[in-house]
Amino acid sequence: MSRLHLGKKGEKAHFFDQRPRKDASNLFGRDEEIEKLSRALESRSWVAVLGPRMVGKTSLAWAGANVFAGKNGYRVVFVDLRDTDTFRGATEKILGRLPKSTLDKLSKHISEVSASALGAGVAVKLKESTSARQALVDAFSTLKDTVLILDEVQNIQQGVPHFLKALGSIFNENDSLLIIFTGSYAGVVRKLFESTHEDPLFGRIPIEIRLSPWSEDVAENFLETGFERLGIGYTRGELREVIRRLGTLPGWLNLYGVRRYIERDHERALRTAMGVAVREAQKELEHLLEGRTPKARAVIKLLAFGATWGELLETGITKGALSHLLTILIDELFIVDKDESGVYYFSDPVYRKAAMGLSILGKDAQR
Incomplete structure (x- = not known):
């Protein structure tokens, strides 16, 4: 059984800590995943750490990257993309976490560098005339012996093809840059795994490490x-x-x-x-339901009690819409399962309670 090894003075008070665990010795119950991630990086593979919110994806990425970096003389760069939905915005955020020496080489792409309001790295603004894709390729080509963690990468929705082409170029040209993606199986991550012969990353999909809730x-x-x-x-x-x-x-x-x-x-x-x-x-469920019909909301509420495919269709939702919604809940958010009798249900008690408490009409209809 995996346990924390806390030896430094004062560390015991931080056994329970809501911040990501950056040291493998402080990461509980994930020894096998740490070893797998480290072996993947040793093989020069990119990695995708997948799982639901609060399962510890960021901690595993940090801890695994630090294990590898400590053994191989690499540095670790972490980029939080949870509030970033465009490729251009992601590029600016990534650049803002890179060393000053790298930014100095990218002056032709950058119009402004200022102190970050979040206190991490700097805030970078690209020139309107510059290509985000080219700026990212130029930046990545300068990063040697680096593990780059792109946290919550699935939030990037706009400009995904350009992002994938930039990643494809870098994979081929810079083998000392290793990337760890964390998030759910959506957006960029889905495209990475579903690449075709025409895609720049075909045959180079990341190694998947899927985190489940603890037993x-x-x-x-x-x-x-x-x-x-x-x-x-x-x-x-x-x-x-x-x-x-x-x-x-x-x-x-x-x-x-x-x-x-x-x-x-x-x-x-x-x-x-x-x-x-x-x-x-509830916030996450409301976000999922934005732009969907009240029938989708009725499906979510039924799932709180458990329902078969046929029972879910009785809400009036179309088969296509139901299939799409269940795919998100099962494969992207990892919060719904199906039992042997064909009943779909919220596997997590918190989401089950959240679904029960959802308004029938939704926030917009209540205004």
Whole structure:
């Protein structure tokens, strides 16, 4: 069973931590995935870390990249793309995380460099006349012995073909630049895996590492280990209640652990964690339902209780729309499963509760 190895003074208070784990010794329950990612990088492969929100994709990318970098003299560059939906915007954000020496070589593409409002790297603005694709290719060609983590890359929707062509060029020309993509199986990631003979990345798809929620045993061991290290009293019934209500996604269990460490009260910590988790899940479901008919909303609410294909069609949704919606929920968000009897259901208790609480009409209709 994987455990954290905390030896430095003061580290025990951070056993439960909502920030990404950058050190493999601080990443619980993912030893096999760390080793697989490190081996993939050793083979000069690119990697796609896939999974639902709060499962620990960013932590695995950071920790695995640092293991490889430490052994091979590489540096790690991390780029958060969660709020970036265009290729041009992604290019500017990537450039803003690169070393100043690299930016100096790209002056012909850049109109402005300023302090970042987020405090990470700098804010870069491309010249209106410059090609984002060429700027990215020129930037990537200068990066030697680098592991680049593109976090939540699936959010890039506009300009994906140009992005893929830039990646294809770099894969061929710079074998010392290794890229880790994290996100769900959507957008850019889907295109990477579905490349055809005509695509620049054909035959060079990333190595896929799919993260699932922990098993109940690992989740319970995680909570137990943290409570024991932090000197927090607990009962077996409390552990079971946390897992039953929050599920086994590491992010939500970390949140509960943080609140339990601060509050020293199980009920209060669980109530707080559950409230935050359900609100975040409802936001994601509302985002998914934007622009869809009320029938799609009815499908989501039915899934909270479990329903067959035929029962879901009784909402009036078309077969094509239902198939597309289920594909997103199953293959991209990883929050719906189908049992042996053909019943589709929310596998995660937080999303199940969030779906139950969705308004029938939606936000727009309530205004």
